[in-house]
Amino acid sequence: MRKPIVLLIPVAIVAASTLYPAGEKGTTSSSQSNPPEAYTAYCSSCHGADGQDFVGRDWKLGSDPESINRAITDGFELLGMPAFDGVLTEEEIHSIQDYLGERASSEGDFRPSPPQTLQASDLTIGVHEIINGLETPWGMDFINDSTLLITEREGRLWKFESGVLSDIAGLPSDIHVKGQGGLLDVMHWSDPNDGSQWIYLTYSKNHPDDDDLSATALVRAPWDATASTITNWEELFVAEPYESTHRHYGSRVAIGGDGKMYLTCGERGMRDVHPQTLETAPGKVHRFNPDGTIPADNPFVNTPGAVPSIWSWGHRNPQGMIIHPISGAVWTHEHGPKGGDEINISRRGKNYGWPKITFGRNYIGTIITRDTAMTGLEQPLHYWLPSIGPCGMQMIHGGAWPETWQGNLLVGSLSFEYLERLQISNETVVSRERLLDGIGRVRDIAQNESGEIFVAVEGAGTILHLEPILEE
Numbered sequence: 001m002r003k004p005i006v007l008l009i010p011v012a013i014v015a016a017s018t019l020y021p022a023g024e025k026g027t028t029s030s031s032q033s034n035p036p037e038a039y040t041a042y043c044s045s046c047h048g049a050d051g052q053d054f055v056g057r058d059w060k061l062g063s064d065p066e067s068i069n070r071a072i073t074d075g076f077e078l079l080g081m082p083a084f085d086g087v088l089t090e091e092e093i094h095s096i097q098d099y100l101g102e103r104a105s106s107e108g109d110f111r112p113s114p115p116q117t118l119q120a121s122d123l124t125i126g127v128h129e130i131i132n133g134l135e136t137p138w139g140m141d142f143i144n145d146s147t148l149l150i151t152e153r154e155g156r157l158w159k160f161e162s163g164v165l166s167d168i169a170g171l172p173s174d175i176h177v178k179g180q181g182g183l184l185d186v187m188h189w190s191d192p193n194d195g196s197q198w199i200y201l202t203y204s205k206n207h208p209d210d211d212d213l214s215a216t217a218l219v220r221a222p223w224d225a226t227a228s229t230i231t232n233w234e235e236l237f238v239a240e241p242y243e244s245t246h247r248h249y250g251s252r253v254a255i256g257g258d259g260k261m262y263l264t265c266g267e268r269g270m271r272d273v274h275p276q277t278l279e280t281a282p283g284k285v286h287r288f289n290p291d292g293t294i295p296a297d298n299p300f301v302n303t304p305g306a307v308p309s310i311w312s313w314g315h316r317n318p319q320g321m322i323i324h325p326i327s328g329a330v331w332t333h334e335h336g337p338k339g340g341d342e343i344n345i346s347r348r349g350k351n352y353g354w355p356k357i358t359f360g361r362n363y364i365g366t367i368i369t370r371d372t373a374m375t376g377l378e379q380p381l382h383y384w385l386p387s388i389g390p391c392g393m394q395m396i397h398g399g400a401w402p403e404t405w406q407g408n409l410l411v412g413s414l415s416f417e418y419l420e421r422l423q424i425s426n427e428t429v430v431s432r433e434r435l436l437d438g439i440g441r442v443r444d445i446a447q448n449e450s451g452e453i454f455v456a457v458e459g460a461g462t463i464l465h466l467e468p469i470l471e472e
């Protein structure tokens with residue numbers, strides 16, 4: 001098993017950029033342009049004649065053009081990098097910068113490193129990489145402010161506690177790690193009635209008799225804070241039928257303001273089969289009691305043939321869900337087709353229209369339907385054009401965040417690799433802003449009890465801690 005590298009303990013957060021472990025230097029690829037003269041004259045002695053030092057690099061000071069520029073101009077004494085301010089012209093620096101960028105990207109798995117601070121329109125935010133070396137961190141949930149649970153889609157569960165990352169064994173043995181499938185969301189819940197502690201997982205599950213078939217599943221087990229192995233998993237729900245596709249599983253799980261448990265399930269890439277029938281589970285938001293039983297006030301419990309856990313329907317692939325911190329309502333977002341990603345407030349018994357109405361088109365540009373509205377079908381609170389590939393969501397609540405940030409949504413973008421901030425007023429998006437542009441595919445966002453925000457980035461395999469830097 002590949003052990004992620006824990007960089008630092010959260011109680012003493014240090015800027016991440018100085019803490020990257022030295023990376024393995026890649027080999028030189030055959031097709032490359034010649035280095036600029038200034039590089040050969042001033043840099044090659046230490047960094048290699050053909051810039052090989054920058055191929056496949058784990059960047060310490062930042063790989064974006066400004067950081068490279070700063071490294072060249074100001075140097076970094078502590079690391080042994082001289083300052084070239086006044087030695088090189090702006091033009092020479094730019095040509096070197098371009099060359100290093102090209103060398104850095106030549107290996108294919110160029111990994112952008114996070115900036116140390118990020119400048120939003122009205123706030124400076126500190127960015128600290130607290131964990132790296134993961135593969136595809138998919139879900140996160142805090143048990144308390146010093147303990148974070150993290151899933152990796154590859155089928156691993158981690159506990160990050162007071163700066164120490166340890167893996168948790170005993171996961172279900174039928175996790176279908178294929179395509180978009182694998183271990184997905186995680187939730188810790190403590191029962192207000194008896195104080196018992198539970199851990200819930202969602203994952204794509206193999207069919208018991210046929211590994212080619214899979215379905216979104218929800219399980220839970222008692223949580224023992226001291227154990228490194230979880231036993232006694234209880235299967236609460238399988239979003240049947242099992243299908244042979246490996247996509248659109250959803251799935252997020254959360255406990256709503258009403259004390260009920262909500263689970264999002266994608267339509268498995270079968271838009272003409274699942275979303276518009278109440279007789280199958282995919283393409284729906286489901287509602288359960290926390291023990292997996294069906295609440296008597298679910299909308300379709302008395303509808304013949306309907307799956308009784310259905311809460312809302314007509315969904316495509318919802319991979320973000322929050323419980324509104326004030327109203328307790330269930331907010332979801334979902335991947336649409338090209339141009340049809342949506343935010344919805346999932347309300348009792350409502351149909352969100354996929355694929356009868358959509359603002360999106362097929363990926364190749366052809367029309368799915370010209371209808372964007374229809375009687376009996378709900379309009380989204382927001383839709384993204386173009387699609388951002390939304391994944392993970394939080395609503396900022398409390399903490400040190402200034403007033404203008406309270407109640408803002410943060411949504412990850414898989415497609416454009418950034419974190420989106422949406423300001424909301426009266427259930428309407430009033431402004432959008434790109435944060436952490438180019439950071440990598442943002443999979444999930446978590447918030448602890450203190451209102452601090454954490455962002456999981458796949459590919460880079462990092463967990464970032466965002467901290468508002470307030471003027472005294």
Ligand code: HEC
Pocket residue numbers: 038039042043044045046047057058059060061062063068071072079080081082084096100
């Ligand atoms: C005396 C040796 C030396 C020379 C000459 C030198 N560097 Fe460096 N440079 C270093 C060292 C040492 C580091 C520290 C990081 C490392 O390589 O492990 C560094 C770091 C850097 C970094 C930051 C890399 C990161 O991981 O963020 C950049 C960019 C860089 N050098 C560019 C240049 C350029 C461009 C030149 C020529 C103008 C140059 N260096 C000349 C030794 C040198």
